[in-house]
Amino acid sequence: LDNGDTFKFRKTYLDMHFYDQSTFYLSLKKDERLKLYDILRPNEMGDMFDTIEDELPEIPEFLDEMDVKYASKMLNYMYDDNAADVLEHMDKTHVDQFLSEMPTSDANNLRGLLHYDTETAGGIMTTDFVQFDQEITAGQAIKNLRQFAETAETIYYLYILDENKDLVGVMSLRDLIMQKSQTVLKTVMNTDLITVNVDDEQAEVAQVFRSYEFLACPVVDHSNKLVGIVTVDDVIEVIDDEAQQDYSGLAGVDVDESINDNPFKAASKRLPWLITLLLLSMITATLVNRYEGLLAQASILAVFISTITGTAGNAGTQSLAVAVRRLAIDEIDRSDFFKLLGKELLTGLFTGVVTGVSIFLLVGFWKHNFVLGLVIGLAMCAAITVANVAGSFIPMLMSRLGFDPAVASGPFISTLSDLTSVLIYFSIAGMFLQYFVGS
Amino acid sequence: LDNGDTFKFRKTYLDMHFYDQSTFYLSLKKDERLKLYDILRPNEMGDMFDTIEDELPEIPEFLDEMDVKYASKMLNYMYDDNAADVLEHMDKTHVDQFLSEMPTSDANNLRGLLHYDTETAGGIMTTDFVQFDQEITAGQAIKNLRQFAETAETIYYLYILDENKDLVGVMSLRDLIMQKSQTVLKTVMNTDLITVNVDDEQAEVAQVFRSYEFLACPVVDHSNKLVGIVTVDDVIEVIDDEAQQDYSGLAGVDVDESINDNPFKAASKRLPWLITLLLLSMITATLVNRYEGLLAQASILAVFISTITGTAGNAGTQSLAVAVRRLAIDEIDRSDFFKLLGKELLTGLFTGVVTGVSIFLLVGFWKHNFVLGLVIGLAMCAAITVANVAGSFIPMLMSRLGFDPAVASGPFISTLSDLTSVLIYFSIAGMFLQYFVGS
Numbered sequence: 001l002d003n004g005d006t007f008k009f010r011k012t013y014l015d016m017h018f019y020d021q022s023t024f025y026l027s028l029k030k031d032e033r034l035k036l037y038d039i040l041r042p043n044e045m046g047d048m049f050d051t052i053e054d055e056l057p058e059i060p061e062f063l064d065e066m067d068v069k070y071a072s073k074m075l076n077y078m079y080d081d082n083a084a085d086v087l088e089h090m091d092k093t094h095v096d097q098f099l100s101e102m103p104t105s106d107a108n109n110l111r112g113l114l115h116y117d118t119e120t121a122g123g124i125m126t127t128d129f130v131q132f133d134q135e136i137t138a139g140q141a142i143k144n145l146r147q148f149a150e151t152a153e154t155i156y157y158l159y160i161l162d163e164n165k166d167l168v169g170v171m172s173l174r175d176l177i178m179q180k181s182q183t184v185l186k187t188v189m190n191t192d193l194i195t196v197n198v199d200d201e202q203a204e205v206a207q208v209f210r211s212y213e214f215l216a217c218p219v220v221d222h223s224n225k226l227v228g229i230v231t232v233d234d235v236i237e238v239i240d241d242e243a244q245q246d247y248s249g250l251a252g253v254d255v256d257e258s259i260n261d262n263p264f265k266a267a268s269k270r271l272p273w274l275i276t277l278l279l280l281s282m283i284t285a286t287l288v289n290r291y292e293g294l295l296a297q298a299s300i301l302a303v304f305i306s307t308i309t310g311t312a313g314n315a316g317t318q319s320l321a322v323a324v325r326r327l328a329i330d331e332i333d334r335s336d337f338f339k340l341l342g343k344e345l346l347t348g349l350f351t352g353v354v355t356g357v358s359i360f361l362l363v364g365f366w367k368h369n370f371v372l373g374l375v376i377g378l379a380m381c382a383a384i385t386v387a388n389v390a391g392s393f394i395p396m397l398m399s400r401l402g403f404d405p406a407v408a409s410g411p412f413i414s415t416l417s418d419l420t421s422v423l424i425y426f427s428i429a430g431m432f433l434q435y436f437v438g439s
Numbered sequence: 440l441d442n443g444d445t446f447k448f449r450k451t452y453l454d455m456h457f458y459d460q461s462t463f464y465l466s467l468k469k470d471e472r473l474k475l476y477d478i479l480r481p482n483e484m485g486d487m488f489d490t491i492e493d494e495l496p497e498i499p500e501f502l503d504e505m506d507v508k509y510a511s512k513m514l515n516y517m518y519d520d521n522a523a524d525v526l527e528h529m530d531k532t533h534v535d536q537f538l539s540e541m542p543t544s545d546a547n548n549l550r551g552l553l554h555y556d557t558e559t560a561g562g563i564m565t566t567d568f569v570q571f572d573q574e575i576t577a578g579q580a581i582k583n584l585r586q587f588a589e590t591a592e593t594i595y596y597l598y599i600l601d602e603n604k605d606l607v608g609v610m611s612l613r614d615l616i617m618q619k620s621q622t623v624l625k626t627v628m629n630t631d632l633i634t635v636n637v638d639d640e641q642a643e644v645a646q647v648f649r650s651y652e653f654l655a656c657p658v659v660d661h662s663n664k665l666v667g668i669v670t671v672d673d674v675i676e677v678i679d680d681e682a683q684q685d686y687s688g689l690a691g692v693d694v695d696e697s698i699n700d701n702p703f704k705a706a707s708k709r710l711p712w713l714i715t716l717l718l719l720s721m722i723t724a725t726l727v728n729r730y731e732g733l734l735a736q737a738s739i740l741a742v743f744i745s746t747i748t749g750t751a752g753n754a755g756t757q758s759l760a761v762a763v764r765r766l767a768i769d770e771i772d773r774s775d776f777f778k779l780l781g782k783e784l785l786t787g788l789f790t791g792v793v794t795g796v797s798i799f800l801l802v803g804f805w806k807h808n809f810v811l812g813l814v815i816g817l818a819m820c821a822a823i824t825v826a827n828v829a830g831s832f833i834p835m836l837m838s839r840l841g842f843d844p845a846v847a848s849g850p851f852i853s854t855l856s857d858l859t860s861v862l863i864y865f866s867i868a869g870m871f872l873q874y875f876v877g878s
Contacts, residue, residue, distance in 0.1 A: 321690030
């Protein structure tokens with residue numbers, strides 16, 4: 001690029017995989033990128049931009065530094081779901097500028113895609129798919145396929161429509177090439193259609209791909225018309241995003257922290273969580289404060305505060321994690337709700353009894369004080385049971401109220417469980433005080 | 440199935456998607472399944488078995504209840520990666536029995552696949568792929584493709600070999616059908632090959648699919664010979680498994696708990712973690728115990744134990760989660776190791792200072808005791824810094840030593856951080872004791 005042999009550069013560059021092209025592009029400085037826009041055609045640029053992660057913060061800058069006509073041609077050449085994803089992150093003035101340079105029908109198409117919620121099937125679908133009339137033959141279809149091969153995101157599934165333009169069948173290219181060329185599509189197409197609705201959550205779409213092992217899946221609107229398809233590459237992104245969200249929720253931090261973020265930026269992302277949880281934990285402190293009299297009489301009680309809060313917090317986190325994963329996989333209806341809560345209560349009770357007996361023995365033998373052991377054991381058992389039920393109830397309730405259950409994070413549950421554990425511990429200790437202090 | 444109209448049943452059943460067939464099959468009782476084996480041919484059964492989750496505990500039972508010849512025909516008809524996955528979970532005697540019924544070459548092929556570690560490219564690849572000689576024409580290739588279409592797991596990528604049977608190029612079916620029929624493959628094939636090695640970790644394979652948006656990727660052995668391909672459906676399974684492992688690690692529980700597990704089974708899966716962590720937290724208790732004298736003099740100190748341990752634990756979990764995700768995405772070499780640790784130290788320090796100042800002010804004004812506030816603030820700052828560094832250091836060290844960093848779980852880090860937090864807290868409190876108790 002630097003030594004000016006444009007022809008040689010073009011050959012080397014275009015022989016690379018699009019992803020390797022994008023790695024190269026992202027390593028360039030601004031003046032080098034400007035040279036590249038001169039050397040490459042908008043469609044060659046578009047192929048590469050199709051593989052760039054659309055959430056990259058630099059993308060609006062890249063488009064700004066291009067000539068408006070060039071950028072808009074490039075966007076038009078890209079698969080429309082990717083172009084829409086890029087435009088999603090730009091301000092309205094720029095979007096309008098780009099769209100005004102495109103042919104009206106393409107611009108309207110993109111406007112339509114921008115209109116869908118990004119986390120639904122509509123938000124991840126492409127309208128660049130292959131459709132045929134059911135009356136044509138396999139031979140015609142293969143011939144016509146060539147014209148689609150330039151623009152369609154996948155040509156490995158053909159969607160087959162009737163005379164009302166309703167989706168009536170699907171065929172894979174694999175099935176198509178097995179047919180005799182005079183066979184009419186409608187006689188061999190697969191009519192057992194699995195579709196997703198344009199408003200379906202992206203997580204549900206991913207579930208369909210997992211079950212049926214599709215490479216693409218048709219998206220229909222409310223009147224059952226085919227409006228687009230979702231392809232498997234977008235589903236992999238969805239699966240990664242969902243996993244990252246769940247993981248971030250459990251950790252109480254957005255784990256999408258760049259390796260290049262400086263320590264202050266990293267800290268500023270983590271602090272809002274920490275300070276919020278700190279304030280919550282101050283409620284626990286005021287609660288312990290009310291028991292200062294008790295502590296003054298039996299300072300031994302302080303020794304086990306962190307054992308009880310820590311263990312109950314761990315149990316609550318376990319219960320939370322199981323519930324969040326379950327909610328991600330299955331829909332839980334009202335009758336299941338109470339059944340699951342009951343199960344979690346029993347699981348908590350059983351876990352609590354085993355852990356309680358363990359700590360009863362540990363403390364009893366260590367301190368030669370089995371009444372103290374009993375206090376700690378009972379408190380542990382009760383605190384674990386409560387933490388288990390809370391860890392399961394809170395995400396299920398949030399999901400029922402329409403919130404993402406993963407937001408009820410691990411640290412939130414364990415901080416909340418500190419509060420209930422301390423309350424339980426000191427209440428029980430207060431009741432037994434005269435027995436274990438004397439002994 | 441029950442009313443005996445075999446012909447009608449076969450039609451309805453075979454018109455369903457394989458996944459829906461498998462849902463139906465899994466809902467049957469044993470005597471109904473036995474009927475099904477009479478009605479369906481081994482290949483029809485194999486198509487359905489290809490979509491059943493191979494980790495299902497009932498699978499060995501299903502194969503046992505089939506006639507050995509029938510089961511072995513079915514396994515032979517299945518894609519060989521799926522057949523190998525099924526055999527993986529059966530005992531050796533059964534495996535040998537099934538393999539002895541197969542043609543020798545097929546049996547040897549499966550034996551070869553069983554030999555690879557399940558978490559590597561070899562463990563998830565199939566040998567049912569399409570390969571052509573580089574000298575044939577596009578027209579011949581399309582004609583020959585039909586014979587592969589029955590058995591190959593995907594026909595959408597063609598792998599092209601030279602006369603030494605070395606992999607020299609790849610072509611997609613999409614590119615192939617765009618060619619004139621007399622074009623020789625070697626003149627148009629893509630020679631910029633992206634391959635994975637048979638011993639590569641499955642997580643690395645998934646990373647290749649994410650970057651290049653492949654539907655399949657060739658797997659080569661140490662002498663660079665093509666031995667198989669990995670397809671995108673298996674990669675989705677890998678991504679799900681890895682996410683689940685990370686999530687389970689962070690929660691300190693195997694979240695793959697079935698909704699049908701009874702509470703005792705669920706508890707028995709969670710207890711080993713809880714009891715281990717309880718023992719670790721007992722070390723913290725003995726540490727606090729050593730400071731009982733201090734606590735007797737200043738019971739106010741007990742009020743803030745859970746605030747400090749809880750907040751430091753939250754900070755440690757954040758740092759752990761960021762480190763584990765980073766390790767999952769990037770290889771971290773030796774120079775990065777210390778750089779990242781230094782960054783995490785600064786992040787911890789900055790987070791610690793902000794949180795420390797907050798609690799200093801909160802405690803100072805609440806208790807009208809700014810020396811106490813200072814003690815708590817300093818302890819908080821130090822405890823958070825240590826927890827941050829530990830949360831980052833431990834997974835990085837584990838990864839360096841060849842262990843899965845996700846095993847250093849959230850609860851483990853927060854329980855460990857309880858210990859260091861308490862030690863820091865009481866050390867600082869001990870130093871300042873005379874100043875804040877008097878005031």
